[in-house]
Amino acid sequence: MFQDLSFSLEQGSALVVTGANGIGKSSLLRTLAGLVPLAEGTIRLEDGEPEKLPQEQAHYFGHQDAVKPALSVLENLDFWQSFAAPSVHESFSGSSLQPLAALETLGIGHTALLPAAYLSAGQKRRLSLARLLVTPRPVWLMDEPTSALDKASEQQLLGLMNDHLAAGGLIVTATHTELALNTINVLHLEAPDPADQVPEEALL
Amino acid sequence: MFQDLSFSLEQGSALVVTGANGIGKSSLLRTLAGLVPLAEGTIRLEDGEPEKLPQEQAHYFGHQDAVKPALSVLENLDFWQSFAAPSVHESFSGSSLQPLAALETLGIGHTALLPAAYLSAGQKRRLSLARLLVTPRPVWLMDEPTSALDKASEQQLLGLMNDHLAAGGLIVTATHTELALNTINVLHLEAPDPADQVPEEALL
Amino acid sequence: MTGWAMALFRRDLRLSVRIGGSAIVGVLFFLAVVTVFPFGVGPDLNLLARIGPAILWIGALLATLLGLDRLFQADREDGTLDLMLMAGRPLELVVLIKCLAHWLSTGLPLVVAAPLFSVFLNLDPVAMAAVTATLLVGTPALTLIGAIGASLTVSLRRGGLLLAVLVVPLTVPILIFGVSSADAAIHDPVPFMTPFLILCALTLIAAVVGPIASAAALRFAAD
Amino acid sequence: MTGWAMALFRRDLRLSVRIGGSAIVGVLFFLAVVTVFPFGVGPDLNLLARIGPAILWIGALLATLLGLDRLFQADREDGTLDLMLMAGRPLELVVLIKCLAHWLSTGLPLVVAAPLFSVFLNLDPVAMAAVTATLLVGTPALTLIGAIGASLTVSLRRGGLLLAVLVVPLTVPILIFGVSSADAAIHDPVPFMTPFLILCALTLIAAVVGPIASAAALRFAAD
Amino acid sequence: MDLGPHAGFIIASYGLCLLTVLALIAWVRIDKANQERALKELADQGISRARPDQGRN
Amino acid sequence: MAFWDYANPTRFLKLVQVLLPWLVGLCVATFAIGLYMAFFTAPEDYQQGDTIRIMYIHVPSAWLCMMCYTVMSISSIGTLVWKHPLADVSAKSAAPIGAAFTFMALVTGSLWGKPMWGTYWEWDARMTSVLVLLIMYLGLMALWRTMDDPIKAGKAAAVLTLVGALNLPIIKFSVDWWNTLHQPASVVRLDGPTIHSSQLWPLLVMALAFTLLFFVLHLMAMRNEVLRRRVRALRMRAASVSRPATASASAQPAE
């Protein structure tokens, strides 16, 4: 899918992936998350916990919210806190919040006891975001994190992302809008000139 | 769902419905299309065919394309031409195209014989739009008609809409963007002050 | 048939042929039910012959009902159902035609497979013919009644099992008369035509009640 | 169980209790299959008693397999499955725990209902106890084997019937030993324990093979 | 009182009926308590019916 | 006119409040009388001995399970034709009660059948159609549980209820036909001879008691259902109304 793509990212910095519709931003993130197998090449997290795979030290925040409507908001979050293995080590000083505190931070504390079915799309998204706050992991992979969020929540999200960077975390995010992050690198994906394309295996 | 909403629309003019996310634009269009039952009030199409329901004289162009991937593009369109009952009368002079001509008009004539599964999102949307051209009906209900269309197709769509208006048709459309239509009325939906809300029947 | 009806019929047939799977999976499920019985009951050929018609009927019943869940769901998910409601065609007829196309593509293969499978159950030729005849007349009724369940569960993600549960009580009479006319043909003294005619009558009733109830349910589910 | 396993288990149980339906619908389907048989076979109590264990086993088999289609699908559709793959927990264990929770909420009710339903089939108390015991040991195996089918069909819209067709061949040994140990208990001379122990062994094998195969299939389906 | 040789069946049927009725009563009571608790929780959050119905039918 | 006035949910709740204590009292009293009569004044049957006492709960619960389906059918017409919100509340809350009465009829019938016929279950026409009725009740309950929008669920269930109402006579008829074909008249039962008045009176009193019990439970279940819908609507409001509070939440994670 990708040709000649290689990049490395320093601790405490963010990589913003941009490019046209359908160019492969989401696919890149899913590859980093270990959800799409890598045809060639490697992903390495230096200075991480060596016995863990890179994706086990990363949070993926994609288009789907993984919110169960039948459970209450708090139950949803509690589950992810217990289920996702935390990953901490010396160079990443991020700490984690308690579920209720995370919900408060994201402004949906008042819904904690309601079934998640009653949340609006934006509220669901914030609940999904709270996952990243309750389990510390150094890498955040975020696919269009600001979609379905209004302006205020977007600001708040940027604040959280900057805090994560400040704590020594990494962020890779795909986006169509400008993000005001502190330490930022941009990776712009472009379709190669068709004449340039290596005939793919899949074309057979 | 709506309180105190009433409007009437003249032959040959367009109504653009605007408002914040989740305010009920789509619901309004679906109500007009007869897909959501009306709790109170009436929809009347004066000067239409009296023996038909209003929704049987209207085309609905919503978020879903109703395109069957297993059928070819032409088969998809042919089906809708034979299936949807046309509705013509004196004050609406709109004529209809043959399926192939409609596809050509929308710039997807070359795909006519391909299975619709091969179309991109934007092409599917244009195929869905071709439905409105092959069966004449005076009222067009369009929910965010420009979504997934690029600039050029958007212009073309506006041209078609203006033609429809010129032929004496009616258009009701919900949109977040500006539309350059010739005869335009705007209906802006706003959330009522919560204190003002009449307790709903659903509240029991 | 008028033009639109023919167009709908052809489209539905084409879809089920092209998407494929559905007919094959239905017949395979039928086969699975039929083969599982000898494993359960033990290889007693007389016993199998005795309960053979029942097994075939029950297999056909389950295969039909469980295969019906996508009858309207596919159309609802891509927005086709909305447009059908607005097309200005009587919805009852639309349902009837869809059922017809569905039966042709998934019910008829079951009927065709029944004589083959009855070999596994040690049925003699008369019994084989009788079961096939009753299935030919009875499975359309199952499809038509099942359509009610399909439209009731059109908006649910877990349709299949619930559909079967809702519809099974409604199909009891069809099953009873289907099996008893097959049995009547096998055991000479009892007349075959009486239950068979009742079965035909039930199919006709289903052809009226099914589409009407199903169309009503679809209208309510539209919103 | 460690914390995360308990959390997963509790979540899955809660979900199936709250979303409701699934257990009720499974038992109802079981009941429907059991009642449909006499309609087919005729109200001959001796014959029913003879094939009763088979009917109960086949009913439980179908109810289990057809109820499995949402085991992973629901989690895949809302993105939960992706996150589970990244959670850093052994996927085989995750599958095992999900199967356990699923069995508790839909398989166990079937086992509990079996003695009740066996009254309709005129089973005597010994037969009733034997069938229930074999179901108690055998249905977990059905769930575990069925999980393989569930993960193979996780990305397909029409899971139910296809899943059953894929998995039925794999479950034949369980069915055979289940029914034959029930039969053995009923007809004194044959020893009950031999087939019953084989059934237990099959369940243990299923508890190993099922989660491993199922986890592999889920990993491939992830992309 | 003597219920004859089949006393067990009589007692069992009356007993099971009693149990069923008790289960129904328990269901109704528990359900009511649940709904009222939910209403109270909402009321504590300041959410209650905005205005009582004023004869709107 | 009175009916339509009380058909407003709020007034309905008030009416229930007033009516319930009386109904409960009446129900308990009737049960006391009925049970006393059933066990102490009613004679034992010369054929069946004391097992006849099972009749005093079997027959009323059998009647009630059919009446309950009738109530649900009427309510379903109310839902589909008049679109009245209380109609589907009534249909929904009747289903579990109907299922319970059907269960009672089945259980008492089987327990009566064992001493009388020597078997708990016979695929007799009457018993079979009651069993099918039970499946229908349970299916309706499952349908209601799986759809989360109560309005939609109500309409779907109403369609199914009415189709079932059409179907029940057909089932009854076909099952009769089916059974007599294979087992002509092997079932001896007592419905031929007219019952003596010393047995009829306890039966009627018990039937009255069961009917009152049905209404008490139905009213209570309907009240719960109204409350449940209120909770649902309020929760929706709770989730959406306080949305503005979000913007003011602190932007710093509390570290």
Ligand code: HEM
């Ligand atoms: C599970 C088994 C049984 C079921 C489901 C059942 C069901 C019913 C039903 C639905 C009725 C009401 C019929 C009507 O009023 O039209 C009824 C009435 C009655 N049943 Fe049963 N029954 C069962 C077993 C028995 C047994 C074993 C006996 C007695 C030997 C019995 C004796 C009666 C009597 C005496 C009546 C009243 C007859 C009448 O009102 O005409 N039932 N039963």
Ligand SMILES: Nc1ncnc2c1ncn2[C@@H]1O[C@H](COP(=O)(O)OP(=O)(O)OP(=O)(O)O)[C@@H](O)[C@H]1O
């Ligand atoms: N499941 C899939 N099967 C086949 N092709 C796919 C699949 N998912 C994505 N693709 C293709 O992969 C390409 C990259 O898709 P991707 O979703 O990564 O794009 P993107 O850059 O995220 O676009 P957007 O800006 O719309 O989010 C697209 O051409 C798409 O058609």
Ligand SMILES: Nc1ncnc2c1ncn2[C@@H]1O[C@H](COP(=O)(O)OP(=O)(O)OP(=O)(O)O)[C@@H](O)[C@H]1O
């Ligand atoms: N199926 C549904 N069930 C319950 N509520 C719904 C349903 N669909 C929409 N709503 C609610 O109805 C309201 C109006 O939704 P609608 O889709 O009409 O908004 P919209 O104005 O079209 O928004 P957008 O700009 O996002 O398209 C929303 O508050 C939504 O939560």
Ligand SMILES: [Mg+2]
């Ligand atoms: Mg993307």
Ligand SMILES: [Mg+2]
């Ligand atoms: Mg909209």
